[in-house]
Amino acid sequence: MSEPDRGVDTPPARLIALDWGTSALRAYLLGDDGAVLDTRSEAWGIMQLPSGGFPAAFEGVTDEWRRFAPGLPAIASGMVGSAQGWVEAPYCNAPAGSAELAGALASAADGRLFIVPGVVQDGGAPNVMRGEETQIVGALAARPDLAERSLLVLPGTHSKWVGVADGRIRDFTTYMTGELFAVLSSASILGRFARDAGRDPTPESARDAFRRGVLASRSAQGGIAPLLFSARSLVLTGRLAPVASLEYLSGLLIGDEIRCGLTGGARPDTLIGDPALCERYQTAFGLFGVDAISVITDAAPVGLWTIAQHASLAGPTSAAAIA
């Protein structure tokens, strides 16, 4: 990470944007129109902070930038605003868009940092998100055609399927797909064959096993409860290579999420998230006959910029708000 050249020829910095989750802290220096001027990344998620805690992590990751622009406003989204975070930013009720989020920022670091709240959908089947709301704001800013009405899928530890209407998050569902895969791989008997194999499957056998898992889930209309154990029994009966068994499990779990999500004829418009994970989901969606889903990556900095604009934080007009 070289020190950014903040000489006369560089565009002016307008905002520091932090994507601050459970396991990572990603920082962006944004200029006019939210252009990314520089980035930093640390493993300082809220569960693994450096000595000195949140303030030290904040100073450490933004210090170089703020040396050149001491009054630069900063905004963060993600678990940093949870009850286990720096300052709790209470959930906004759905429906919520950039205006509602901007109107409910919490502040930390003596007012030098603003924190975006998560969103709660209360009711019979309550759901919460924290961090994804900002990615969605970013996605809608980048793709205004999605704002009027769309279904967005954000794969991850806790995947979200989010219905958008009139530019706001209207309703959403959570699938614990990524966390289920992590705990079953590491702590259950389903991970034992792959752990014992101690090597990765070939790309071809990984792809085949993943596809088999997706297809098995596709035909399990009542859910995968009676199917989960097949990630072991197929190996025991010589029908699946031990080393590929976790790829099969990944296919089962992602396939189950997609089968549930598509119930009732829903069709997602776009995937938002990590490129490799989105590609995996694209493959799985294809096996359900849902092709050509677009992918939006790096939506967080655009979302943070957009929310900051709504809060009149970024740019020359922001000095008063920060002082």
Place this chain on the structure above:
Amino acid sequence: MSEPDRGVDTPPARLIALDWGTSALRAYLLGDDGAVLDTRSEAWGIMQLPSGGFPAAFEGVTDEWRRFAPGLPAIASGMVGSAQGWVEAPYCNAPAGSAELAGALASAADGRLFIVPGVVQDGGAPNVMRGEETQIVGALAARPDLAERSLLVLPGTHSKWVGVADGRIRDFTTYMTGELFAVLSSASILGRFARDAGRDPTPESARDAFRRGVLASRSAQGGIAPLLFSARSLVLTGRLAPVASLEYLSGLLIGDEIRCGLTGGARPDTLIGDPALCERYQTAFGLFGVDAISVITDAAPVGLWTIAQHASLAGPTSAAAIA
């Protein structure tokens, strides 16, 4: 554990029966007609053997009994016959009953111990069991009315729903309900509220939360994937006590197993297993309108006795087989 009185007035010992699983070793001294004369229990499951391994565990748990009857035959079922066990007893193909199992015993301890094989149902959705086959043989011996045609449910780490026809295991399905509960409780975010609470819920709030979980699963026709996270979101929105959240999760998972198992109008005849767990399942079945399911406990020693009889191991006629 007092030394059994093997004096002139005690009935003669016929067989040592071992229920030897992953985490426990239960030993039974059986007399005429399989009557239990004495029992031993050690934490010497195949994953936590004493120094000296399998032979030491076998000698340790049966030593007192064999001192009085050195030629006493012994038979074991469970994971002791798996690839990670003492001697692998390859799976019998379904359909399989006591005759098929008795015809495929493996032997260990220089021929002093016979090991019951598991059962495999091969085909599109393969399934395996090891230990449950012996409990089923025991249940059918105790309840001959179940032999012609019945559906048996054995709740546990890997629950089995077993179709019986003509006295044999015909087909079966595995639900990883117990293991899912264990890994989600201990390793996922769903366990965090209860872990932090550090105390048990009151019996009443536990019962209520369990019932809510079962009822939520009952109405989730496509499976619980979109519902699992409610074990957290209901707490975050103040609708579920943190301390009772794992009872709710237990209800969700058991409810999902039952909803899947009842698909197509199937109706179980009996539960086989641990009394407390069977009672939990009875409650859940009741919420699905399936009442008055009977419970069979301690089926393993009867099953081991029955299989040993088929193999001509037990009783006075067994000496030749053991010599």
